[in-house]
Amino acid sequence: MTVIAVLCFLACLAAVAGAAADRAAQGWARQLGAEATVQVRPRVGESGATAAARAAETLAGVDGVEEAAALDRKAAEDLLRPWLGDAVLPDLPLPFLVAVRLNPEAPASALTLSRALAEAGLDASVDDHSLWRGEVERSARLIALLAAAAFLAIALAAGAAIAYATRAGLAAGRSTIETLSLNGATDARIAGLFMRRFGLMALAAGAIGAAAAGLLVIFLRFLGGSEGLTQALPLAWSDLLLLSPCPLLAATVAVLAARFAALKVLGSDRQDG
Amino acid sequence: MPSSPASAAETASAPETVRLSGVGFGYADAPRILRDVNLILPRGSFHFLTGPSGAGKSSLLRLLTLGARPQTGRISLFGADVTDIARRDIPAFRRRMGVVFQDFRLLDHLSAFDNAALPLRLAGGREAGQDADVEEMLKWVGLGRRMDARPPALSGGEKQRLAIARAVINRPGLIVADEPTGSVDAAMADRLLRLFQSLNRLGATVLIASHDQALAERSGARVLHLHRGGLYEAAA
Numbered sequence: 001m002t003v004i005a006v007l008c009f010l011a012c013l014a015a016v017a018g019a020a021a022d023r024a025a026q027g028w029a030r031q032l033g034a035e036a037t038v039q040v041r042p043r044v045g046e047s048g049a050t051a052a053a054r055a056a057e058t059l060a061g062v063d064g065v066e067e068a069a070a071l072d073r074k075a076a077e078d079l080l081r082p083w084l085g086d087a088v089l090p091d092l093p094l095p096f097l098v099a100v101r102l103n104p105e106a107p108a109s110a111l112t113l114s115r116a117l118a119e120a121g122l123d124a125s126v127d128d129h130s131l132w133r134g135e136v137e138r139s140a141r142l143i144a145l146l147a148a149a150a151f152l153a154i155a156l157a158a159g160a161a162i163a164y165a166t167r168a169g170l171a172a173g174r175s176t177i178e179t180l181s182l183n184g185a186t187d188a189r190i191a192g193l194f195m196r197r198f199g200l201m202a203l204a205a206g207a208i209g210a211a212a213a214g215l216l217v218i219f220l221r222f223l224g225g226s227e228g229l230t231q232a233l234p235l236a237w238s239d240l241l242l243l244s245p246c247p248l249l250a251a252t253v254a255v256l257a258a259r260f261a262a263l264k265v266l267g268s269d270r271q272d273g
Numbered sequence: 274m275p276s277s278p279a280s281a282a283e284t285a286s287a288p289e290t291v292r293l294s295g296v297g298f299g300y301a302d303a304p305r306i307l308r309d310v311n312l313i314l315p316r317g318s319f320h321f322l323t324g325p326s327g328a329g330k331s332s333l334l335r336l337l338t339l340g341a342r343p344q345t346g347r348i349s350l351f352g353a354d355v356t357d358i359a360r361r362d363i364p365a366f367r368r369r370m371g372v373v374f375q376d377f378r379l380l381d382h383l384s385a386f387d388n389a390a391l392p393l394r395l396a397g398g399r400e401a402g403q404d405a406d407v408e409e410m411l412k413w414v415g416l417g418r419r420m421d422a423r424p425p426a427l428s429g430g431e432k433q434r435l436a437i438a439r440a441v442i443n444r445p446g447l448i449v450a451d452e453p454t455g456s457v458d459a460a461m462a463d464r465l466l467r468l469f470q471s472l473n474r475l476g477a478t479v480l481i482a483s484h485d486q487a488l489a490e491r492s493g494a495r496v497l498h499l500h501r502g503g504l505y506e507a508a509a
Contacts, residue, residue, distance in 0.1 A: 179378040182338055183439070184368035185395045187360065266360075 001205045004165065004250065007158035008209025012246050014154055016217055016239045018147020024234050025140025032133040034107060038068075038098040041123045048096035049073075051122060056098045058120040064108030067101040098124075158250060163257035166198045170258075170265050177265060191262035198258040199251045206250030210243040217243075289352070290314050290447050290478035291337060296346035298332055305344070306332045308502035314480060316446070319473045321489035322482040323507070324499030330482040333499065334451050337480070338372050339363050351446060368396055371440030371477070373450035377432045379424040379439075385411065385431075386420040389438045396443065407442060414438045414468060430461040437465065441472050448472060450481045454488060466492055 038059065042051040052070035059068035071079075076094045084092070102108055110128040117124045170177070173194075180190050221235045291314035299305035306329040314320060324330050335341045336348060339355060347356045350366055358366070371392075379388050387394075390407045411420055414434040424432055433453060440448060448469065454462035466488060473479045483489060489496045496507040 175378060176380060178340075179380060180391075180395065181364075182340070182367055182370075182372045182378075183392045183395055184364045184443075186364045189395065 001165075001201055003161050004158060004202060004205035005208040005212075007154055007161055008206045008246050008250055009212045010209075011151055011154040011158055012210050012213030012243045013216070014147055014151040015242045016213065016235070018144055018151060019239055019242055020235055021143040021147060022140060023236065025136060025143060027234070029133050029136045029140060030104065032129040032136060034102050034104040036100040036102060036108075036110065036113060036126055036128045038100060038113065038117065038124050038126050040096045040098060042096065043121075043123060052096040052098055054120065055117055055122050055124055058116055058122065059098060059100055059113060062108050062112060062116045064103050064106050064112065065100055066103050069099050071097040071099055155249070155253075159253040159257065162198070162202050162250065162254045163261065165201075166194070166254065166258045167261045169198065170194060170261050174265065177262075181266070187263060187266045190266060191259050194262045195255045195258040199255040202254030203247050203251035206247035209250075210246035213246075214240050214243050288316060290316050290318075290350065291480070292347075292349040293336075294347045294349075296336065296343045296348060298329070298336060298341065298343050305502055307336075307343075307499075307504075310346070310502075310504045312497070312504055314447075314478050316478055317473070317476055319470070319479045319492070319494040320481070321492060321494050321496045322480060322499065323484070323486055323489055323496055326484075328499040329502060330499055331451055333504075334372075334449050334480075334482055337447075337449055338370060339366060368392065368443060369446045371437075371443065371445035371448040373433075373436050373440045373448070373453045375452035375455045377424070377436045379432060379435060381424050384421050384423055385416055385427065385435050388424065388435055389442055391439055392443045410438045410442050411435075415464075429456045430458075433457055433461075433465060434468070437468060441477070444475075445477060448477050448479045450479075452483055453481060454483060454485055462488055463491075 038055055040048065040051045040055045042048045049070070049072065056068040056070040059065050073094060076097060077089050080089060080092075080094070100113065110126045110130070113126045113128075114124070117126070177190055180193075181187075217235055217239055221237065224235070291312060293310050293312040296307060296310040296312075297305050298307040306327075310333065322330055322333065332341070336343055337350070339350075339358065343356065347354060349355065351369060353366075355366060380391070383391070386407055389411055390403065393403050393407070408417070408420065411417055414437060416431060416434055416438065419427060419431060422431075424435070427435060433456065437450075437453065440450070450469070453469075454465055457465065462485065469479050469481065470492070479494075481489075481494075498505045498507045
């Protein structure tokens with residue numbers, strides 16, 4: 001029973017971790033999808049700052065854009081400072097950028113933004129982060145798949161442990177089975193007794209495992225707030241709902257395993273000479 | 274040609290409880306323990322089955338309780354051919370038998386009362402008056418004051434009497450006992466014998482496998498002897 005409870009605990013944690021990782025990845029992808037960056041190349045006789053300001057003004061009027069702001073040199077230096085340091089920044093030619101915040105419900109496409117800029121006579125290129133967003137989305141799918149695989153592997157291990165415990169219990173109770181059988185019990189009745197016993201045991205083990213995982217989630221949620229311990233695993237109260245089917249799933253596996261094992265033992269009860 | 278077994282209920286009025294015709298039995302590739310065994314137990318008869326260890330007494334009882342299938346020959350119980358009986362049909366026949374094991378086979382987690390009541394519960398729930406029947410049966414076998422005791426707290430003789438009470442609580446048509454006096458003293462053996470004789474007088478067919486030749490002779494019952502795989506009736 002302890003082993004089954006521990007496996008149920010691990011399966012619950014895998015399910016919660018999978019849900020949290022999926023939530024984090026979707027959040028990042030959504031965030032990336034709501035932003036675009038425009039690099040402006042000033043024409044002859046026009047300063048970079050002026051071109052960027054004109055581009056921001058143009059983009060602000062496009063449908064699907066909530067806000068467009070030119071990044072001044074200081075803002076651009078602030079972005080690069082963590083990678084390049086202070087020493088080379090003053091002499092470095094920096095691109096003139098416009099940060100665009102898109103309407104998350106109906107964002108303007110990169111093509112729309114490019115066309116608006118061209119119509120305004122601006123030489124600019126638009127990066128809607130689609131490449132990076134695609135990577136994040138692929139990562140999110142992979143993380144969700146890995147979590148699901150981990151959950152399935154642990155659930156299978158729990159199922160195997162339950163089946164093994166059931167078979168061991170049946171082997172230990174072979175004399176009981178024979179006694180019941182010789183006193184007129186049907187196979188279904190005997191299997192039912194074992195199904196009930198092992199189903200209840202797995203139900204209890206599943207409940208203990210789910211409760212332990214639930215307590216851990218509650219603890220981490222309190223410890224880390226809505227973002228959890230790390231942004232990569234944002235926990236939500238709704239994750240507790242994921243744990244609720246665990247006892248029933250464990251009991252179902254146990255009942256099926258007990259039925260299968262009991263009928264197998266009973267099937268070999270009448271020996272051929 | 275195997276005939277399809279009749280249901281247990283259809284055969285209540287069969288003149289013979291057991292019929293074995295040319296039955297042979299052995300385990301896997303080992304030499305046969307039973308060879309060409311023929312046996313008829315008329316309804317209401319009382320027989321002892323004797324023979325040395327390994328003669329096949331337990332195997333014969335196992336065949337009768339449908340715990341094994343013969344390699345050759347046919348077996349009829351209560352007038353129905355059960356040689357090739359389907360597994361689902363076995364419980365109905367077993368409910369018409371009472372089986373007493375040498376090692377009692379009591380369920381240690383149940384009280385004496387619940388052990389004795391087991392066949393009634395397995396046969397279909399808890400009917401009114403059932404508890405009174407169980408109490409009466411336990412008093413009859415001398416366990417009236419031990420109803421709440423669990424088997425580990427009972428003596429060998431008490432366990433044996435409890436096993437007998439369980440075997441006969443359903444008023445079975447056939448009582449099969451394997452060495453029921455093997456673990457009790459002579460006085461208790463006589464007491465158990467009288468118990469079986471009382472059950473026999475109530476109409477049950479009784480077959481007792483025993484090493485105790487003297488007890489068999491004292492009983493006045495017909496004695497069957499197993500020797501080298503064959504079954505012989507001992508001279509009266």
